[in-house]
Amino acid sequence: MKTGKATGSSIFLLGIFAFCRGSAYSLTTVTLATMSTGTVTFLRLAIGALALLAWAAVVIEDYRWVMRDWKPILVFAVLGNSLPNGLITLGQETVPSGLASVMMALTPMLSAIIAHFSLENEKLTSRAVLGLFVGFCGVFLVVCARGKINLNAGMICGFVALTLAALCIAITIVSMRFFRPTNQHGTATLSLVIASLTLAPFIHWSDFSKQLPLNVIYSCIALGLICTALGWLSMIELSKRASAAFMSTVNYLIPIVGMGIGAMFLSEHIFWTDALALVLIIGGTTLVKGGEARNASTRQLAEAAQAPT
Structure with a gap:
């Protein structure tokens, strides 16, 4: 049964889901050192x-x-x-794994834009538009921080x-x-x-003709079993226990997990502006979600006013 209130099991599943998706970026970076994109x-x-x-x-x-x-x-x-x-x-x-995870935080904002044009009852409010602008400023900040380094x-x-x-x-x-x-x-x-x-x-079959390091083999297995299979199962089980609003918070956790793992295990550089960019992206997404909620509330009030008494 879905509930908007966070329970112990839903919080645990949310953490598992965020770890599965967030760790995929670092594991992918490891495998790409010796294997092609198609094979990985x-x-x-x-x-x-x-x-x-x-x-x-x-x-x-x-x-x-x-x-x-x-x-x-x-x-x-x-x-x-x-x-x-x-x-x-x-x-x-x-693109480094941590930065890639931050870029994927664009997903909820893009889905809001698509829903605005394709769904009759999902129109963006002025607050949601402001959220989109704030979120894109966050992404722009990430890119600008690397403008003089390796862009x-x-x-x-x-x-x-x-x-x-x-x-x-x-x-x-x-x-x-x-x-x-x-x-x-x-x-x-x-x-x-x-x-x-x-x-x-x-698939590049030449990838299998050479000796693969054990860390690459283990990373491929982890990508399939943990990041993909367990990620799907945890998401499905979470959808049975929690509301969509609660599930959407995973978009805030994935970049944190991705950047943290990349910095700890792959020695990737994190700029102080990345933290600010993440705050802007999260804030923008929150504004978009808030705009959607206000739009839904207005719609419900209008329907209630039109209902026969």
Whole structure:
């Protein structure tokens, strides 16, 4: 049963979910040292798909839902898995893991913009527009901090790839309003299977002809089992226990986890302006969410006023 109040189990699941998603950026950086973007993305999704298939074989008995859920399966496979994961991995070829995690904090703001143009009851208020401006100022600050250091064509392309990845995820979030799967666990499993198949043509087989360091092998396994499979399961279980507003706070935790792990284990530089940028992004997202809530309250009052007495 969903509740807007944070409970012990929901807070625990939120922490697990944030760790799964936030740690993926550092693990991806480790694997990219010796493997190509296509191979890393395929292995991540394929290992995650195999783990979820093994789990689904035990807990799922009825498969008639597949015919009803084929639309969300395809949407989540392409827009929610293969495209964003491929773009994130591509972006991390030039963008440090901590900075990549901050860039992905754009997702809730982009989803608000898309919802404004595609959903009749999700229009942006002036407060939400202010939030979008504040959030983009945060991203601009991140880029400017590196303007005199290593902001080259490669990093700019990385920023573009990460922004497109955030856009894909934002589209997926909005599309969930149209395609609601009847079996969330099964849909997540099949979408990962299809996503990994779509990435198979991008594998560089030469990556397997050389001796891979153990840390790269372990990172690939962790990306699949922890960041992907466990990340999906924790998100689904969290959605059963907590409200959407509570779940959205994970967008604040992922950059913190990503930047922290990158600084501790990969010796990545953190600028003092990154903390300020993160505050701006979080503040912008809060304003957007607040604008959405006010819009919803106004809509409910209008409906109540029009209701017959």
